[in-house]
Amino acid sequence: AQSVTQPDIHITVSEGASLELRCNYSYGATPYLFWYVQSPGQGLQLLLKYFSGDTLVQGIKGFEAEFKRSQSSFNLRKPSVHWSDAAEYFCAVEASGGSYIPTFGRGTSLIVHP
């Protein structure tokens, strides 16, 4: 079975600074990978996904993530953080070939200082 680890519970950055949120997964083959964002009082919203092909994927709100097979990682990045990016971020992994059942990490809470 697949698993996912988000090693950082909280990340604090200044507005305008760059951001990288870490995600490591465990799966025997190349999985499907996702990043979701959860703003206060709302459900999870998909930021981006990786199924295959180009290992650098672009998402909404200026986010991107890079799949690195050798490191079993799928880190989320943004070059310049805005105060509105403060939220909870979840990485998820799913068995490729269509299990349709993702496994979610525990989440990373992003705090943005003005």
Next chain:
Amino acid sequence: DAGVIQSPRHEVTEMGQEVTLRCKPISGHDYLFWYRQTMMRGLELLIYFNNNVPIDDSGMPEDRFSAKMPNASFSTLKIQPSEPRDSAVYFCASSLGGPSYQPQHFGDGTRLSIL
């Protein structure tokens, strides 16, 4: 296109009462999921349906919890009797499987408080 719709958004009730949470998935989606989110345990999958049929309910914590999906556009999660430890945010999500696979879309959740 309307997203996943959950009701109510907030529910406060006394322990021992029956609680019913409702979900309308995105039209055309054939998978429906119920999750529970707490600070202590994070996001937990309770049960999921495929084409209205429950596939895996191993995440349902106790017999007090039950879920139904009588048709493709409606699902309920019921707790009877409710207990204070059931307090959490409950999310419904839906997705499209098959060759047109789409990742999960989440509703805004029901914040449940059991007094």
